[in-house]
Amino acid sequence: MVTVIENYPAFLLVFMRITAFFVTLPLFSYRNIPNMYKISFSFLLAWIMFIAIEPPPIEIDGEYFMLILKEALFGLLTGFTAYFIIAAVQIAGSFIDFQMGFAIANVIDPQTGAQSPLIGQFLYTFALLLMVSVNAHHLLLDGVFYSYQFVPIDQLYLPLGKDNVIEFIVRSFNSMFLIAFQMSIPVVGSLFLVDIALGIVARTVPQLNIFVVGLPLKIGVSFILLIVVMAALFVSMQQLFDTMAITMRGLMELFGVMGNEPS
Structure with missing residues (x-):
């Protein structure tokens, strides 16, 4: 077995991929986790x-710097793929907020530092707690480990310009919005019926101020x-x-199969 000291260039590539994963991976990339812990955990996992993978001996030459860029790019893209899939929860919350009348009020997400809708942040917090409770974060770590079966450490490039890769990313974005729509449609559809009822009341009882009554009614409903x-x-x-894990695996398969095709 080759030790880390004997093949330290390969270890640095493994460390680069895992660190890049943790920059964009859900739950592991949040800024309320100290960077010292992130780096230490990345080093231990690397x-x-x-x-476990026993990578082949790698020398430091001109291609080595291309491998570093490839590892960093692959880790960032795969982690971001998992992130935008789970971001469907926040998008569903933003749909509900818009229909409730909370769209103008945002809160600061402590994990990312960005503004987030109220209901979206509420549901996203529950999603993170559910992820930990059902051990879905283990799927993310498994994805990091099994990525070497699809994209070897000595693969020189990623086929970012291939039509299949672009189509897969577009379909993944499409599935994210479809899931967000499915999660929000019970509340949004019911609030649409409430708007119709308020419109009928406004036409039949013009003395009633619908703008005063409608907003608290919609919030309560x-x-x-x-x-x-x-x-x-x-x-x-x-x-x-499950969709998040399948999407990560599909992207790794495309990168691995097309990256190993003869040019």
Whole structure:
């Protein structure tokens, strides 16, 4: 077995891929986790994976710097793929916020530092807790490990310009919005019916100020509906985790198969 000291260029490539994964990977990339812990965990995981995969000897030459860029790019793209799939929860919350009248009020997400809708951040927090409770974060770590079966450490480039890769990314974005729409449609559809009822009331009883009555009514109905459909939302979140793992695997397969094709 080759030790890390004897083949330290290969270990640096493994460490680069795992570190790039953790820059964009959900739950592991959040900035409220100290960078010292992220780097230490990445180093420990890289050590374990280096021993497990036993990479071939690699020399430092002109191609080595291309391998470094490839490893960093592959880690960032695969981690970002998992991130934008789980971001469907926040998009579903933004749909609900817009229909409730909360679209103008945003909160700061402590994990990313960006502005997030109220209901979107509420549902996203539950999604992260569910991810930990059902061990879905282990799927992310498995994806990091099994990525070497699809994209070897000595593969020189990634086929980013291939039509199949572009089509796969577009389909993944499409599936993200479809999942967000499916998660939000019970509340959004019910609030649409409430808007129709308020419109009928406004025409039949013109003395009633609908703008004063409608907003608190929609907020109250929204919270009641969220309580009713919360169990269904958790089921959708579990399916979302499966979609996240399948999307990561599909992207790795495309990168690996097309990257090894003879030019």
